Amino acid sequence: MPFLFDESSSPSFRSRNQNCLLLHLFCCSRPMKILVAVKRVVDYAVKIRVKPDKTGVETQNVKMSMNPFCEIALEEALRIKEAGFAKEVIAVSIGPSQCVDTLRTGLAMGADRGIHVETNSIFLPLTIAKILKSLADVENPGLIFLGKQAIDDDCNQTGQMVAALLGWPQATFASKVVLDKDKNVATVDREVDGGLETLNVDLPAVITTDLRLNQPRYASLPNIMKAKSKPIKKMTVQDLKVDIKSDIEILEVTEPPKRKSGVMVSSVDELIDKLKNEAHVV
Amino acid sequence: MHRFLVKLSSSSSPFSNQLRSLKNQRLILPLLPSSKPFTSSSVSPPPSPLNASNRFGYPYSADLFRNLSPLNPNSRILGVNGITSSRCISSEAVRESIEYDVLIVGAGPAGLSAAIRLKQLSQEKNIDLSVCVVEKGAEVGGHIISGNVFEPLALDELLPHWRQEHAPIEIPASSDKFWFLTKDRAFSLPSPFDNKGNYVISLSQLVRWLGGKAEELGTEIYPGFSASEVLFDASDKVVGIATKDMGISKDGSKKENFQPGVDIKGRVTLFAEGCRGSLSERIIKKYKLREEVNAQHQTYALGIKEVWEIDESKHNPGEVIHTLGWPLDPKTYGGSFLYHMNDRQVALGLVVALNYHNPFLNPYEEFQKLKHHPAIKGILEGGTVLQYGARTLNEGGFQSIPYPVFPGGAIIGCSAGFLNVPKIKGTHTAMKSGMLAAEAAFGALHEGLNMNTYWDNLRDSWVWKELYAARNYRPAFEYGLLPGLAISAMEHYVLKGKVPFTLKHGKADHEATDLARKWTPIVYPKPDGVLSFDVPTSLYRSNTNHDHDQPSHLRLRDPKIPEKVNFPEYAAPESRYCPARVYE
Secondary structure (H helix, E strand, C coil): CCCCCCCCCHHHHHHHHHCCCCCCCCCCCCEEEEECCCCCEEEECCCCCCCCCCCEECCCCCCCCCHHHHHHHHHHHHHHHHHCCCCCEEEEEEECCCCHHHHHHHHHHHHEEEEECCCCCCCCCCHHHHHHHHHHHHHHCEEEEECCCCCCCCCCCHHHHHHHCCCCCCEEEEEEEEECCCEEEEEEEEECCEEEEEEEEEECEEEECCCHHCCCCCCCCCHHHCCCCCCEEECCCCCCCCCCCCCCCCCCCCCCCCCCCCCCCCCCCHHHHHHHHHHCCC | CCCCCCCCCCCCHHHHHHHHHHHHCCCCCCCCCCEEEEECCCCCCCCHHHHEEECCEECCCHHHHHCCCCCCCCCCCCCCCCCCCCCCCCCCEEEEEEEEEEECCCHHHHHHHHHHHHHHHHCCCCCCEEEEECCCCCCCCCCCCCCCCCCCHHHHHHCCCHHHCCCCEEECCCCCEEEEECCCCCEEEEECCCCCCCECCCCHHHHHHHHHHHHHCCCCCEEEECCCEECCCCCEEEEEEECCCCCEEECCEEEEEEEECCCCEHHHHHHHHCCCHHHHHHHHHHHHHHHHCCCCCCCEEEEEEEECCCCCCHCCCEEEEEEEECCCCCCCCCCEEECCCCCCCCEEEEEEECCCCCCCCCCCHHHHEEECCHHHHHHHHEEEEEEEEEEEECHHHHCCCCCCEEEEEECCCHHHHCCCCCCCCCCHHHHHHHHHHHHHHHHHHHHHHHCCHHHHHHHHHHHHHHHCCCCHHHHHHHHHHHHHHHHHHHHHHHCCCCCCCCCCCCCCHHCCCCCCCCCCCCCCCCCCCCCCCCCCHHHHHCCCCCCCCCCCCCCCCCHHHHHHHHHHHHCCHHHHHHHCCCCC
């Protein structure tokens, strides 16, 4: 299969591709799709505050953008496609109508099409995982990429749950992904507490991405313009026949208590006294 | 990198068809061999049918390109018809080029009003126009900061049904208070402002709404793209702008996510960058637009603002308070504002004119002092700060308006300078200037008229009358605070601008700074963390965040000047005048 450059890629991608597994560059045994889940969250630079009614964080008139880990996931999927291992990258987002903006950013980065599952409810990871499973059943991707966690809830659960529901292997906190198309295996370096762990996972698999995996590309202006004509399919939860009943109810959201300033003590005895009688930790 | 010429037709469906057909034809031009360094002579015009002239007859003569001298890495040769050589010379220096009928730089009130007006005219007259707005902020409204008590005069003309269209204009101004502050007291004075019929708003929310309206009408808005250079053709006419390269590291080398900028061309280019817009300033200088109408230099003020959420009991939506006097000394022009918005929020700020004499003055610290005044403290106590920001504004008014038309386009909004200083309102005049420029541009593109009609219409409009009547207030303060107040009172109650003379501005702001040895350093109180804060805390609330690995945003023309002049003679005023402390 001839290696076609995407018009928007810069020559530096060529060298990056050379670092990936190029041994089987021109061999595509089965045209693979990659599904990437992207979440629309409060922008990482915004100083958040809790709504006065304590039902959640203020999101009105606040800048929203794609979750940074989801950007990394999408970038990795695009690089795999550019290396010739996949034929299509599909971006999926679940949420209100403004998720379309997030999907357009994804399309501008290079995804081929988008799927928007529209809902105004806040879904917790298990429901999202069920929705992604339904989509995977329809689309049959060879890989599902997600960010390791969303910066708004920091759950770090969705990728793992999707893998479990599908019965697929998972490689989470990926800091390096290398595909072997012949053997249908991905070799993933994972960032774990003790260091780095390398796993081989058979495809199809779920991979969640960590910070050091890659640097996401900027969407160039011509690509943003082209993205407007790329299709975004709208679906509802009913279409996918997913049970959205949640087992968890958020009761209250409050700011963490303000940190009290430190107290200087004059002697060890005073320290022990305070630890025992004031802080009750001894 | 190949060169990819895209012709954009004005309605979206033909565009997507065109693009699809382009893709099918695989119109990819031959890759430049990477071994050859890029020189203008080695690139010949691409053999593509897109080259001749576009749908609207905009001439594209490739032979204008032939005679450029060989490139030298340190010079920047402004390109012709799509080839702009960027600072880094490599085989990828050929940039993509996109054309529109009208290009607007800046999605603020002026820029968006111009876009909306253009689209309205094209709908009325059934003539398609492609309009593109580039905005440096990551989202529309992201770089907008203003008091703001909004006068809906221009909006009534632009979108008469705004009240029914969920515009974020909800709180009518309910009272106008004017206080003269001394260190401990506040004296109520008769208010020179009459804000009846005006609204207390968040301008960034209004701009976001205007952006939505502009997009509904078919404008293409691209946030996150800053215009870094103006593009000229061989006859020195402005043909568009070039966006910045992205993904450059601190030392100037390209990172792995490097993305070259793009050339965006317009048959008419409107600059709506706001006060002291970088490209607008270059244009004004290049075409000598101030000299052309004998305008004076522009003078500026620095506005520093915080948004607080206060106690319900102290909140009075629509209340408008302005103060004069303390903490500024009688020789420094400026004052503060406190506007009650909705949701228990108030906007509080201090505006300091930048022609102050004392080089030890620190506008940020003066603002922190202001918050401790008993009258202000009473309102803020028990509240929390939500946001912080600062921005310069124009104070030149009528005397400083340059000739706003240049070959290839015009300047609108605060980049030209239509702020009404005594009213401290510039939004309505900026919007109107955008609308007038849009009408002139439409005439220029479709009726063969000249862009100069913008200037003529400006002078026939209420903007001109308003600014003319307001012209003598600010210059009167050159004589001091009390004479200034006296003259202002005369102007306001008696003369109303109908005098035959026009007072002139004093020295340019930078010339007014006095030598350090004539003044003593001001000792500012330490921030208490409840009402007043240090700069890093405030900066955190401004939601500015820069990637570490980025070239510095500040480039000094002569890095020796801070050592040779600023420090010895003025005691390094840059360490005090920036409310973000960027000069260290």
